[in-house]
Amino acid sequence: MSTSRAADPPAPDAVAATLREAEFVRLCARPTGDALAAAGLLARALRSASTPFHVRTTRAGTAPDGDGTPVALGWTAPDATFVPAGDRPVSVVAAEVVAELGADPDPVVGLAGVVAAESAPGADGSGSLLESAERRDAVERRPGVAVPTADPADGLAGSALFRAPFSGDPEAARALLADLDYPAEPDDDDRRRLASAVALDATADAPPRAAEAVGRALHPYATPEGPFETLGGYADVLSATAREAPGLGVALALGNDVAREAALDAWRSHATAAHGLLDDPSTSRYDGAFVVRIDGESDGHAVLATAARLARDFASPEPVALVVADGAAAAAGVDGTTDVTAALREAAGDGTASGDARLGDARFDGDVESFVGGFRGAL
Structure with a gap:
């Protein structure tokens, strides 16, 4: 899960020190299930310490204006303490920060973030989270399919x-x-x-x-006491709501089970729309990139990014998949060695792009063919 970044991120103990000294914390999460889970872990620790906080998702390149101490999760912020997407899931680093603060991270939330980051429970530094969950009988491995x-x-x-x-x-x-x-x-x-x-x-x-x-x-992990049936299902709902209905995603990550049914509705509509874009697409294959063209305007960033990830894994013969509509696009890469968000940013010109090396989305002015050409050139 490697990605390029402009600066080395602070160590977990340094992030914990920042949080410990803060009077008010603004947690600014990239709209991904992993970053949202990380925000949930940190927010619960701040609540236990009686430190006021606010959680929001953002695609901005800098921390949104506001009072208090900004902490960026899932991205590199030049004006905030940040935990970027990198070699380990953001939720794993957040769990270490929570431990540095003297609190116990919720292992189910943390592991849902790990799965949302396309990792596996116990991998990429999440072994302690899995051990904690198993010790509490919060997860149980079983045959089958991960659904919520x-x-x-x-x-x-x-x-x-x-x-x-x-x-x-x-x-x-x-x-x-x-x-x-x-x-x-x-x-x-x-x-x-x-x-x-x-x-x-x-x-x-x-x-x-x-x-x-x-x-x-x-072969998922069932979550007998969790808000959803499996860790993978929890991760799927977090990822969908992070893009489709971030307020619901934040509520879930904070442990508000009242949001469960509304979150499931958002998850269903998000997945249905994402799969619908790939049902009968217009596609082109280039050296290094598989392009899916969507007729007309898209509904925005939310569905395109999920469709790009699905196209990368289940349709693309190339290591990068690009899904593009009028004025909006998203790209997904295999291993982060090719920074798809950097390519989107270059192709977008005066537009905007956000994400990490493996998954990003963009808004742009101009025609689709010019954007595709710019993206291919950037790759």
């Missing part, structure tokens, strides 16, 4: 963790379950059969990286 809801058809159709023929289509998901004779109360063998079917559907006619991508959604 108890209704498997709803979960399969609404998932943006993978792309398959039933994605965005609850009726098709129910047909799959009927073909498998999937019972209302499945056992481990039933869950294994479902996971195998999902893996086959998601990887058919897909690039090789699809196997790794869908693998992150299989």
